Structure formats: structure tokens, C-alpha cells
Amino acid sequence: MTVHVSTDAVTRSAKGLPALVLNADYRPLSYYPLSLWSWQDAVKAVFLGRVHIVAEYDQVVSSPSFCMRLPSVICLKEYVKPPRYPAFTRFNVFLRDRFECQYCGSSKDLTFDHVIPRCHGGETTWENVVAACSPCNLRKGGLLPAAAQMWPRQKPVMPTVQQLHNNGRLFPPNHLHESWLDFLYWDAELEP
Structure with a gap:
């Protein structure tokens, strides 16, 4: 099947319209870098039955026999257990x-x-x-x-993946689509 993007979507940036990827527990796979797939990979995962569409963009992709709105948030059907400790990089x-x-x-x-x-x-x-x-x-x-006469401000230790995720939330990407916000900051403290 050949998929063509509507003219409006083509005018977007080269990276244009990525989908936020959530694990089966509706948490992002990673925060920094933010777990994003290109719209092409997201559509392919939908057709392969690997993800649920949680939210969509207004832009549409179509072929001669099919039309769908591009996913903006997708959720994996099977839970991927994150590693406990991150790579030393x-x-x-x-x-x-x-x-x-x-x-x-x-x-x-x-x-x-x-x-x-x-x-x-x-x-x-x-x-x-x-x-x-x-x-x-x-x-x-x-x-x-x-x-x-120079000591580190904090003792260097091996962080957990969760600690890195928490730090990554302090550095949000330049572009956050409004449909992503509920999933990125769902555990943030609410203002009174």
C-alpha cells in the first residue's frame, strides 16, 4: 500500500509529526530523549497491530483505498520492561x-x-x-x-533509569504537542 501525506503535513518540518510512544502502562518509554517515532513508523506499527492509537493529529494520510489521521500518541500493546540501570555513556x-x-x-x-x-x-x-x-x-x-581543593557537588553514583527519567523531565524538548502533555507530566504536582 502506498501512503501519501496531505499537502498540509508535507509543509511541516522534515521530522514533522512524530508520535509519542508509551509503554503498555501509559508511561513514556523514555523522557530524555523523549520516546518519539516518526509518523511513518507509527502508522506501520498500527497496521502491524503492535500499538493502540491514544491521540491523533488533524493531519491525514491516505492511499487509494484507505484514509487515517496520523497518530500523535501511541501505546505499545505489550509491556517492555525497562532496564534497571542505564548504560554508562x-x-x-x-x-x-x-x-x-x-x-x-x-x-x-x-x-x-x-x-x-x-x-x-x-x-x-x-x-x-x-x-x-x-x-x-x-x-x-x-x-x-x-x-x-575541588570536590564534586554530589557524590557520583550509578543512577537508576528512573532517576535519569526524572532528570530528563527537567529538560523538555523544544516542541511538545498538546496531546502529549497528559502523558509526560501525569504525576506532576497539581497547582491549587
């Missing part, structure tokens, strides 16, 4: 540390620092690596925290 270290230098609080020119330098036997692990801006990283160099 530079991005996840930054996310754990909320994209702030753990020495001065700057969010500019971030890199990572070994609290106990490798030249002193420090390992590249969750418990020894923190986000650091380049000036602080250069100032600390290969010194131990006491010698440099």
Missing part, C-alpha cells in the same frame, strides 16, 4: 549531573572528569566520573580532590 553522565559542572555549576563547554584521576588508579566508572566544564577540568588536571 557520556550523555548519561551529563544527564545524571543535570548538565552542570560538578565543581562550579556551569553548563557550558562540558566534558567529564575522573574524580580520582586515572594516573592515581581511578577507574572510568559511574562512581568516579562527573560532568565538568573544561576550565575546571583543566584546573584540576591530574590532582586528587584534596590537592586541587
Whole structure:
């Protein structure tokens, strides 16, 4: 089946009209990056019977024998158990540390620092690596925290996936479709 997008949808950005993907418990698969599928992948998942459509855009896709509104929120039919602990990556270290230098609080020119330098036997692990801006990283160099008089603001630990999700909510994407909001912030405290 060939699907053609209506003229209005074509004029959107190249990424245009993604669908928010929820797990079977109606929670996003991830918050940062936000779990989004292209409209093409969302439509394919609908046809394969892998998802339920929860909300739709006004834009329509059609073929000679079929027409449907594009899904804006979809929910997996089968629950995908998230990993308990995230992968140890530079991005996840930054996310754990909320994209702030753990020495001065700057969010500019971030890199990572070994609290106990490798030249002193420090390992590249969750418990020894923190986000650091380049000036602080250069100032600390290969010194131990006491010698440099520089200690991380928080003790570096291995975060859970949930902790990273909670931090990810602090950095919402530039575009949030109104149909997504109930699913992204459903557990946020309500204002009186």
C-alpha cells in the first residue's frame, strides 16, 4: 500500500509529526530523549497491530483505498520492561549531573572528569566520573580532590533509569504537542 501525506503535513518540518510512544502502562518509554517515532513508523506499527492509537493529529494520510489521521500518541500493546540501570555513556553522565559542572555549576563547554584521576588508579566508572566544564577540568588536571581543593557537588553514583527519567523531565524538548502533555507530566504536582 502506498501512503501519501496531505499537502498540509508535507509543509511541516522534515521530522514533522512524530508520535509519542508509551509503554503498555501509559508511561513514556523514555523522557530524555523523549520516546518519539516518526509518523511513518507509527502508522506501520498500527497496521502491524503492535500499538493502540491514544491521540491523533488533524493531519491525514491516505492511499487509494484507505484514509487515517496520523497518530500523535501511541501505546505499545505489550509491556517492555525497562532496564534497571542505564548504560554508562557520556550523555548519561551529563544527564545524571543535570548538565552542570560538578565543581562550579556551569553548563557550558562540558566534558567529564575522573574524580580520582586515572594516573592515581581511578577507574572510568559511574562512581568516579562527573560532568565538568573544561576550565575546571583543566584546573584540576591530574590532582586528587584534596590537592586541587575541588570536590564534586554530589557524590557520583550509578543512577537508576528512573532517576535519569526524572532528570530528563527537567529538560523538555523544544516542541511538545498538546496531546502529549497528559502523558509526560501525569504525576506532576497539581497547582491549587
